Amino acid sequence: MDVSLDETAFIGTARHESVDCLLDAFHTSAAEGALEKYFSCFASKDARFLGTDASENWTAAEFFAFAKPHFQPLKQGGAWNYVPRKDSRKYVTTPAVDQGGHGHGGTVVTAFDEILDHAAGFGECRGSGTAVQVGGVWLLMQYHLTIGVK
Numbered sequence: 001m002d003v004s005l006d007e008t009a010f011i012g013t014a015r016h017e018s019v020d021c022l023l024d025a026f027h028t029s030a031a032e033g034a035l036e037k038y039f040s041c042f043a044s045k046d047a048r049f050l051g052t053d054a055s056e057n058w059t060a061a062e063f064f065a066f067a068k069p070h071f072q073p074l075k076q077g078g079a080w081n082y083v084p085r086k087d088s089r090k091y092v093t094t095p096a097v098d099q100g101g102h103g104h105g106g107t108v109v110t111a112f113d114e115i116l117d118h119a120a121g122f123g124e125c126r127g128s129g130t131a132v133q134v135g136g137v138w139l140l141m142q143y144h145l146t147i148g149v150k
Helices: 019-032 035-039 060-070
Strands: 048-050 057-059 090-095 107-118 123-134 137-147
Touching (some): 019 123, 019 137, 035 060
Antiparallel strands (some): 090 107, 107 123
16 A cells, blocks of 8 residues: 555654653554554654564554554544553663764664553563654654564
8 A cells, every 4th residue: 555755744743752751652542543643653754663473564654554544533442552561661772873874863762662461362562662862852763563472
């Protein structure tokens, strides 16, 4: 499914002052079916989302095209609902490095991870990824959703 450039113009527009606020908004907006709010959390159209299936490795723009039909208003069930466990988030913060003009400035949070509960079938999951701070706000560069094996 193709996506026009204008259709995803809101990607990268979120304004969250902490990684916790960013991740909370990311999960809440999916549960509420708030498509634009969810995708505004990605830093750019080239940011990545890696899903639970090995084939699910998308740019934010590609993921938008896949996810758009799944987003519904809250009263109809939202898109999907992953709830972070209290005090499960961990962070490692490192300064950003400009490598060949591709740096983003600000601060990169590497290896953030959180334990998520999915009541509708997957049980315990894990979310991990990278967020970047740009102009004092945090945005996702990559989010990776996994289902643990016991």
